[in-house]
Amino acid sequence: MTRFNDWANFTPMTLNKKQLIEFEELLRENARKTESQLQKFEQNIDFGGDIDHFDEEADEAEEFANRLGLQKVLQEQLERTYKALEKIKKGNYGICEKCQGEISTKLLDIDPATNYCLKCKQLVS
Numbered sequence: 001m002t003r004f005n006d007w008a009n010f011t012p013m014t015l016n017k018k019q020l021i022e023f024e025e026l027l028r029e030n031a032r033k034t035e036s037q038l039q040k041f042e043q044n045i046d047f048g049g050d051i052d053h054f055d056e057e058a059d060e061a062e063e064f065a066n067r068l069g070l071q072k073v074l075q076e077q078l079e080r081t082y083k084a085l086e087k088i089k090k091g092n093y094g095i096c097e098k099c100q101g102e103i104s105t106k107l108l109d110i111d112p113a114t115n116y117c118l119k120c121k122q123l124v125s
């Protein structure tokens with residue numbers, strides 16, 4: 001019954017209950033994955049102590065820096081995910097923090113923990 005044009009014009013003010021549940025599950029899953037990745041990092045960093053030659057030292061230092069960078073990214077990702085879960089509880093999930101506009105479900109599908117709509121995301125980054 002629904003033609004494509006009808007669907008495209010259909011822009012609900014808020015996400016429906018079913019979508020919220022789906023995004024909540026996705027966020028919880030992402031949080032679990034990120035948590036276990038971070039745990040692995042913490043375990044691996046303990047083994048990074050042995051240094052043999054200068055070249056290896058440099059490599060290890062670089063690798064260590066890369067790891068720390070990635071760890072930071074993962075931590076930020078986890079914080080954003082927790083924040084998004086908090087928003088679902090509060091009922092303001094899917095609302096842009098900058099313009100208070102609605103974040104499209106297309107963007108939420110790609111990045112369910114996003115704080116901004118596509119327009120504002122391009123402005124801040």
Ligand SMILES: [Zn+2]
Binds near residue numbers: 097098099120
């Ligand atoms: Zn916005």
